Amino acid sequence: MSQPTSPLSADIPTPDAVCDAANPTGIVVWHRKHLRVEDQLAVSRAVADGDVFCPLFVFDPTFYADSGLACDARVRLFEEAVTSLDRLYAAAPPNATHVAATDSAARLADTLDSSPPTTEAVSEQPETLQRPDAPGLTLGYGDPVDILSRFVDRGWHIITMATPTSRYGQRRDERVRDVCGDAVTFVSGDGLVRDEEWPRSNWQTQITEWLAADQHTPGWDDHNTVRVSIRTGVTPAAVDRHFDVSPAKTQVPVGTHRAAMTTLREFTDRVRSYPSNISAPQDARDGTSGLSPYLNFGLLSVRQAHQYVADNAPSCRGADMFESRLVWNLHYSQKLVDWPGWTEQAVNPAFENRNEAFHDPELVTAWKRGQTGFPMVDASMRCLKETGWLNFRMRAMCASFFTHVLHQPWWIGADWYHHHLIDSDVGINYTQWQSQAGLIGKPSQRVYNPRKQVRDQDPDGDWITRWIPELADLPSEFLDQPEKAPLAVQQECGVHVGEVYPRPVVDFEARREQFWSRYEAQRPEAARELRRPAIAKRASFSGGYSAARAIADKHGTVEADAPDGTQASLGDLADTDTATAETEGAAATPPQTNTAEPVNPTVTDPRESSTQTTIPTGAGRNAGEPSPDDRAAVSGQRRDSEEGAERDEERDVRSTGQTRFGDFE
C-alpha cells in the first residue's frame, strides 16, 4: 500500500483562486528548521514579494520510526515547535484565509488517526491546530518533494531557508531542486557563507557584519499579502500517535517560542555567573544558557540571541563568552556547509577507518550504558541517555574517551550522541566529534583524563553519585578510581567494586600511550593531506587555506608539495592571522576529510544499546565542538583566558604543549 500523503493536488488552490489580483504571485514558505517568523528571511521575502503566501510544514515519515535517527524526546520537542509556529502564524495580522478540507485530506486524517499506538503513550499535544478564525500553518504529510511539486504544478513558487545538511537531508534538497527547478529558491538567511569557492577567506568579517545587521521582519503591515492555510487534517498529535512517539527522557525543555524567549531572558539576567558555571556538569545544567534546542530548531535565530544579549546584558565577561559561543555555532555549521561529508568520512584521509580494526561491541555497549568503570564517563553517559543533554566538557570528555581510550570508531559514538541529544545539530555534533577524535590532523589534540575530571569538576561526588547511585556510599576520595579503594574500605561501605560497579574495562594509561604512538606515526601523512587544497577546504578552518597550510608546515614533516604532485599554493587566500590563532595552543577546532567518494559503509544502529547490529548507512557519522584555538580564531583573536572555567578548559589543552600534543595531565 502506498503511503498516504497530503495535501493532494486537488486540495491545493491556484493563487488566483484565493486572491483578487491579476496574475497573482503565490509563494509557499517551506519550513524545515528555522521554525520562526521573525528574523526568517524566507518569510520576509514571501510577505514582501507574494500576493498570496502559504506557510507550509511537511511531516516526513523518513524522520520517524525505523528510519528516524532522533530519540522520541527530540521528536516531541520538534512537534511542539511546529505547533508553536502554527500559533505564531495564527496570531499574525489577519489578512488570512482558510481553504477548506477536501475528501482526500479527510481520508489522510483518518489514516493517521486509525493507527493506534502500540503502547499506552498518549501525546499531550493539542488535537486541533487550525482554528477557523485564525489560519496558521498548512501541515502536510509525506515526501516533501512530491508535495512541493504539487504546489509548483498549481502555479506556486517555493521559498525556503537553506540549512546545513548531509545524508538524507542533502539528497532531499537536491531532489527538490531537480524536481522544482526555477520554482524553488533556497535563501541563505542564517549568516553562513554559501556559493563561494573559498567561503572562509573573509568569513569572520562577514559573520561579524551579519550578527550586527538588522533582523528580517515580515512587513505584514506594508504589504497586502493574503495568507492561505489549507486544512489537510494533519496535526502533530496525529502524526505523533501514528508513530507511537513515546519520550522517555526527563528534564527536557518545552518546545515553544515562549519557552525559548523566557530561557533567553532568564539567562541574560544571570549571565555574569556564566563563566563559572561552564565546566562542572552539575553547575552547567542550570548555569549555561540552555538555548541549544531552540537554536537548533530555529525557534530563535543565532542573531536574535546574540543581539538580545548584546542589548540587554550587563557588560561582562559572561556576555562576551556567550556571544563568542554563538559564533562557534556558526563556525561549526559553516563546516557542514563547506563539506557535507562530515557525517560519513574522516575529514583527514590519513585517519579514515582509524579504530575500525579495534571495533569491540562489548566496549561500545559498556560506554553507551555507563558501565566502563570510569565514574565521570559513566555518570555522563547515563545522564545523556536519561536527559538528552550534557555540558560541553562532558560531551568532549566522553568522545575523547571513546576514541582515544576505548579505541572505538568515532562515528558509532557520534551516531549515539545524535540519537540521544535533544539539541543534536548535525553541523555541530559531527564536526565536534571529528575534532575531539583527532581526525583533523592538528598536532595539538586533547585526551581528557576522566579521573582528573572527577577531581576537578566533582570533588565531592554529588553529580557522580546522582547518576551512579551504587557508588553513593563509597568515600568521595575514591570516586576518581573506585577500584583503588582498599578492600577494607569497600567492605566497610558495602561497595564492592567488580560486583556492584565494574572495574575499569581498559587500562587507561596503556590505551592512552597506544593512541599517542599511533597518532604520532600518522601525523606526517595527515599534515601532507592538510596541504592539499581540497582537504584544506573541507576542513573549513576559520583561517581558511592558510591556516591548514600553516599547521602542515609547522607540524608535519612534509615536503614542499604533496607527494601526489598537488600544488599547495593558494597564497592569495591567505588569512594568516587567524591561521596562527588556530595553530596555537589548543585542541579541538576544525577537521578535514578526503576527496574520495563516500564509502557508504554499514554503520551501527545508534539506538541499539546491546549487541551491535549493522544497518545501512544514513545513520550519522561526524561531530565536533569549538576548541580554544577556534575560540580565539572566530572571535577576533580574543582569548577568554583570565579566570574560572574557561581558563581551566584552556589549561587542559595548552598543557599538551608542542611535544606531547595533548595529554592533560
Ligand SMILES: Cc1cc2nc3c(=O)[nH]c(=O)nc-3n(C[C@H](O)[C@H](O)[C@H](O)COP(=O)(O)OP(=O)(O)OC[C@H]3O[C@@H](n4cnc5c(N)ncnc54)[C@H](O)[C@@H]3O)c2cc1C
Ligand atoms: C562531541 C560534542 C558534540 C556536540 N554536539 C552539539 C550539538 O549537537 N548541538 C549543539 O548545539 N551543541 C553541541 N555541542 C556543543 C556544546 O556542548 C553545546 O552547544 C552546549 O553544551 C549546549 O548547551 P547551552 O545551549 O546551554 O550552551 P551555552 O554554553 O549556553 O552556549 C550557547 C550556544 O552557543 C553554541 N555553542 C556553545 N558551545 C559550542 C560549541 N562548543 N560548539 C558549537 N556551538 C557551541 C550553541 O549553539 C549553544 O546553544 C557539542 C559538543 C561536543 C564536544
